[in-house]
Amino acid sequence: MIFLATALAFSISFSEGSIFLITSSSCINNLYFCLLFNLMELLEERKNARIYRSSPWHIYELKFPDLNKDEKEFVELFSRALLKKYSARELEILFIKDKEEEAFVNRIYELLSQIGDTSIQKLSDEKEEEIRQKISRFVKQNISNLEHPYELSDLLFHEIVGLSRIDYLLEDDTLEEIMINSHKKPVFVYDKKYGLCKTNILFDSAEELLALVERIASYVNKDLNKDKPLLDARLPDGSRVNATIAPASPMGATLTIRKFGRSSLSITQLIKNKTISPVAAAFLWMAVEGLSICPLNMLIAGGTSSGKTTTLNALTVFIPEKERIISIEDTLELNLHDRENWVQLEARYGPYEKELSLNDLLKNALRMRADRIIVGEVRGEEAETMFTAMDIGQQGMMGTMHANSAKEAIIRLQSPPMAVPKAMFSLLDLIVMQHRMKLPGQGVVRRLTEICEVSLMDEQVLLNNLFSFDRQDFSLKRTSIPSQSVEKWATLTGKTKADISKEISNRARLLNSMAEKAIFDYPAIRKVINAYLSDPSSVSDLNPS
Template sequence: MIELDVTYENGTKKKVILPPPIKIGKGEENDLVIKSWRVSKHHATITRDDGFAFISDNYSLLGVFLNGRKIQTQQKLKIGDEIIIGPTKMKVLQVPKKEQISRLETNPKVEPISTAREQVPNNILRILHGELISAMDLRKLKSTHGSTNELRQRADEVLDQIIEEGTERFSSFNKEELKKLVIDEAFGLGPLEDLLKDEEVSEIMVNSHKDIYVERSGRLQRTDVSFSGESAVLSVIDRIVSPLGRRIDENSPMVDARLKDGSRVNAVIPPIALKGASINIRKFSKKILGVKALIEKGTLTSEMASFLNFAVLNKMNILISGGTGTGKTTVLNILTAAIPHSERLITIEDAAELQLQHPHTVSLEARPANAEGQGQVTIRDLLRNALRMRPDRIVVGECRGAEAFDMLSAMNTGHEGSLSTLHANSPREALNRLETMILMASMELPLAAIREHIASSVDFIVQLTRLNDGRRIVSSIVEVGGVDSGIIQLQELYTYKKATNTFSYSGLMPSSFEILRENGQPIPQTMFI
């Protein structure tokens, strides 16, 4: 239990005895409610970890003060501490009894970072982190001094001194390991640093400060690494978004960003993240895959690859459809390799992920509104501008909304051979989503006209699926035909048979290929075997 002596703005006093975690704010759902305009809805939280009590600021507007100083990170509480939140003063009368910290053997074995991290109690890391911040005004240093490498070097020297002075507390732990963990959390991404370096990891999911998952080879795995506390996660999020001019706080608790290597980041914080701040990182692959790699992985057959290569080369408009994490961007990257280098290519993305190896490329990226709600540039804005840039082809990273109409118009008016992706679980569902997105454009077109527009613009849909074993496959390639009785006709050309784990060809020749043959274009028969 934690006992607090609370003094309110009007002078009223009362003692509060509550088990941690204790949520403090003006919202009625909090354990300790403080009604004041100076207090945020979810202002602060007192937690218990490894036998210690800690207080953290939940990104409140006016902050939390401990013993007269505004806290920047999670701080340990002790009896006699004075907390000020808005107009309310709280004195700590009782905190949980300190639990015995288990010691490691004197000569620890050299182990992977995840195991070594698990052996260092979070409270030890928090103590070191707090003492490092006390010795170095990190925020001031970052704004007035040089590179992060210089700051890391200085922090290394300060930690040497802190560990030396606290020999009794830290002697059982590997000194270099302790320093690395603390410095990573103070200047980098904490325990995520090593996960980002792991080439087998494609996605990192932080559910809470001590609950981190990764995706390896298409499968989710729980890791044995963790942050030292909630405030460490919040600091990492702030470190990611601040250089990009983005903000995240109680009024704007969600943000999209990307790391220096291009990895895509999404972060959410309380009050909408109920278990604490959460981070999702879709890693930016350093290895650029080719179609050969997809064939070796069993994503598709060599015949299917030849078919798609021929379709791209001959300016067919292609939509790549699939659920989250099915590899749509990867396949889009690979298909663009077939575009002749003599053509001008413009890519448009919400968050830059494409790694095109095309020499004549202009890459455009959408921009969200700033804190004042100004400066937004949407994918639709970029599409309209791209048409003035003399493109031969346009590649839209992902089609999500009203820009679908402009994209299809471009495909149908002199920019053949364009490509895009969208979220759908089947080719038919992909068409339904396109219809919905065009309706979002407020064009007030009848459904029949929308379907004619889609049928005349899209040649093929490539459907991607992720199997239970983690493999990603091209489950279907269909040709989009005309409209019959008000329904867009689809002709399946290639399909994946789950029962036999094989791909099969329907034996049908796409009508668009028939037109090419009639115009004297030879059609390689090897792709129909």
């Protein structure tokens, strides 16, 4: 519906008799893009896209099928019929003179009737295959010169069931966000590897973009009109959608999609790409698992897009299998894969709904017999509730927060709206700092830069910097400062501090070996970890099978 016209603009350019609302200027721009792609450096080719070097943004080119004339005309009419939802009689009056075309439009509506209302729904494999077969038969019966049956059927499937070209962006796991600022401007995406990119996707009219937004609103059964111009919704794949229409956005509809991470970086991948060192990862393994006696309370802090949530998610692999986990988030991002004893709670905000805050959910989680509570992002009154939970014996609490240094994190925690009393800071064991930085020859990377222990002495909050960032080789290294956590683990387990240090070294070697052997899968890592904790000698060959 929405993007078939736009997509084909790049391939049909100056085609005669087009029923699309394509101006000559947009055709020239599309031709310009095509010529420009041939001059730019290709950075990467993917299944459905190419990434080109450009400034100030790289270009994300979604590949469009090279349809022949008959296929283009077929798609044009199909797209128009879906977008306007004209009856066959209305289509005849408006722009159809040929009775054969009128009959074709009738067959379109007959096909839609057979498929039923499946817009934006998450389909079973059987149902999806059934719909695809019906579309495929329809395509073969209605185009005499058919050269691209699969590509054409796939286009129509996403038009009818999904979000048209947006579906192809949602399928690209390297994309984090999709941003549509206006029907007059190209769609932007945020790529994990290349940052913000401008795409070759354009809308032909304000009506097309509005139709897409209204389709999402209809799926979530929410009103979207001039009295309620804001929309917050979730797609079937878990992606979070925010949309606005006039009068909130006077220039027309906007759409922002924050993708749900179907795949997230594991701890061994973070080691492999040098986000964290093996020794630091092993120390955090000890902190999360706590030798089954004393897991530590920690916050991962950093700036926007520094990778805080990714690191938090990676560290959850160290949570013992037997524990019940409750995660609390503004927007569902954590992915603990096949954890069976895990409950996800999500806050609800919005101008038209009763608020359900992180603090409400955190208070409720304390009544859910949770062994482990994870707060996606701490930024308000839930901070004091989190520290109160630590005070009554909740161990191993984890979360993220915005701060540019460990010292700034302490200041923010003490200040409104978090307002944690200074006397409670001894309950927080660790602050882990992570930053987004640009390194020579590597581009934009994420790096852990500090791991600090927190203590309280004479009403002063002290930070014990255990790991610091070495700017010579851009890595996180252990300092010579003694660790109070190591001393605590030694006391509670009856071991010496040397024994604990040796255990950290052994775990560091294990993690580094898994990274070198490309054991990146979350369940596979957890299987090795469980085997190691049960019998360290059983994983000497690091075979997760």
